[in-house]
Amino acid sequence: CTPPAPPGRPKGVQRRLTGRPPGVIAQAMADSVAPFGFQPDDGVHLVVAPLYHAAPSYFSLSALHLGHTIVWRRKFDAEATLRAIEQHRVTDSHFVPIHFVRLLRLPAEVRGRYDLSSLRTLIHAGAPCPVEVKQHMMDWLGPIVWEYLGATEGLVSMIDPQGWLRRPGTVGRPLPGLTVKLLDDDGREVTPGEAGTIYYDAPGDPFEYHNDPAKTRANRIGDLHTVGDLGRFDSDGYLYLLDRRTDLILTGGVNVYPAEVEQHLLTQPAVADAAVIGVPDAEWGQSVIAIVQPASAPSPDLARQLLDHCAAGLASFKRPRRIEFRTDFPRTATGKLLRRQLREEFAG
Template identity: 35%
Template sequence: MRMIDFFDRGARMGADQACMIEGERVSTYGEVKARSDAIARALIADGFPAGGHAAVLSGNSVRAFEAILGILRADGVWVMANNRASLDENAYLLDLLDVDTLFVHSEVADRVAHFREACPNIRRFVALNRAFAEADRFLGDMLVESDEPVPQRRSGAAEELGFLANTGGTTGRSKGVMLSNGNWQALVSSLVASMPMKRPPVNLVAAPMTHAAGPLALASMALGGTVVVLPRFDAAEVVAAIARHRVTYMFLPPTAIYMLLAEPSAQTADFSSLEYISYAGAPMSLDRLKEAIALFGPVMNASFGQTEAPMCVTAMPPHEHLDDAGNLAHPGSCGRANLLSIVEIMDDDGRILGPGERGEIVVRGPLVMQGYYKNPQATAEVSAHGWHHTGDIGVRDEQGWFYVVDRKKDMIISGGFNVYPAEVEQALMADPQVQDCAVIGVPDDKWGEAVVAIVEPRGGCTIDLERLLAEARERLGPVKTPKRVEVMAALPRSNAGKVLRAELRKRHWQPVGRTI
């Protein structure tokens, strides 16, 4: 099956059913299918080859989703591009991933001139939402209407490349991740297995569609779901959209959930329609998780994955979050191995470790990527011992629940002891005055690396640093307690919302001529 076949499954459930909603505009499945057909015909007529690579550089919008569907219907490979990445990073990725056709929203039209020079493989720049001079053509002028079905130009075999993502560059220069039709089939199947829907979902896309929220929205269309598109995350608008559209499902990173919890209108809002709120991408404060369950109801759905093994390697559905007494049943867990994944903990020598032993989380199964695009060396390194190495340190208990301790490269060695930032961050996040925090190691003559915390206060709060450190020392002991705490109004984040510890480390490590 091709990725577009999953959309067509949803479309066959009812051409008049709402497919996407943006503002006051409702697009039915019949309308979206017809437009994706017309886009596919336009691409083919313009010389876009079967298996060619095409990207959409846009924020959240229905037009962007339609262009993606058109690429897939033309039997192209969708390249996930991020309109919020830097100009140089975008140029590097578009060139690396051999993009042939680039759909460009007018909000980033000023980047086209740079891409023309830096990305010689881009054959066609197409204006997505309106005509502008920097593009070669406007999509609205290219559409080819016909009653004939769009010809299928590739077999749809499981091993065929379906889409190209990128690693985001939080641990080095971004790499292209090759994901096949088979990977997409495994992703949709795993999502449905871990989050069975009572009815076609109403999926709110508020997080950037250039990351997890985009593929998750496409997956919901396979179930005949309705996708409500917000241009960006705004806590008050998310609260209003949930009530207005009777939203049943949404994906948000923990940081966005914290903002929802702090939104005044959320305290009296109607969240009764919600079935699932998926959270992933970073560890979530246990205290905030309790707040979320109290506010939204028993709808929180944890998962663990990464671009190379997308989104749901493990899962902890809502009914497994709480025990019979209403307490967190598996505090800090990202769930058990999902239906189509084999997950283990491995040491540096390739030995599978038992319950309670810390090591790297490794994965096998149909979710795992085909490899890094044009980078066989990196593919071989990440596939050592026949397993995909996630780069995350974790532990498994006797019942198969997995716990992510930290990124392997973020581990701090202080005074000869291993300190995992996530553990320290959890302790600091228990303070109600702390909105978010990041823990890093900085060079220190005595300790080698000293543990330092940078905290972002909740709105209107002034953090009592002495009290914060005293409470952390009670929870963590002297080795793991930060040697100092710094306050920052807003922590630096990647386009996916992850805190960039590397950016925080730079000012401490660059003066000593090292990176860690």
């Protein structure tokens, strides 16, 4: 598999062939999605992202091995997705958080027009999901929204709907048998509540980056590896995803996590989408700016309204210094934000 590398150059994850018969592998894939509520011979799986990406490919193939019908949409469209769920009686699907945001932005009368009662499981991953967004999805569809943290390199944790409702924002506890540690920049393990880079092992499933031994070495400490995600543990061992290390903003010596600011901006009804980046600043090192896609034509005072909204809910050092508007955002085909392109565009 070839996930996108943070700098933009694809990195191939290469694993050893297991030698197991295809039927055994197929059964293992089918068994792996059972914890998410997938049922054999009784389901319709909706694909809303390209199948060349690891997650939609894996979940759709696993559903196929369970005997599910697969419905594939070439491009995500919010209302068309609801129409497909009703038409095909979809039971399960895999989303990323921006899909949730776009579904929730549909007018209530549009969302209420479709029968979604066939849905049993919605799975999401790929980026930190705003607590308010996921809560609204639960309020709308019921406790059917599952979450996991993982990458092509391996799965880290998962959380069922009931567990998330008890601890909003968590991505769950590490999977059984998996070693997960949060390390600081010196490789020391941090204490609960502190932010650290998420490192984890791959027991029985070693990998390397294809033709890139330097990359293979660079993301490892001992038997543990990282994809660059930052997180924190609570006192009970539940993991919370903060952001990507490469997206972290350092302003005046203080860390700002773009995802937190974006999540706050998305609670403002005038915001359809938001991206927060750090740009060079002679005094502060970096300053925080927010790029916003308005839900409709922006009023002359929308920037001031958004700055006031941030002032009401964010610490002063986290607040954007300015607001820029954009009609859309550069994203991968699976909906992941290409923040690097925005940094290049607004660096000046």
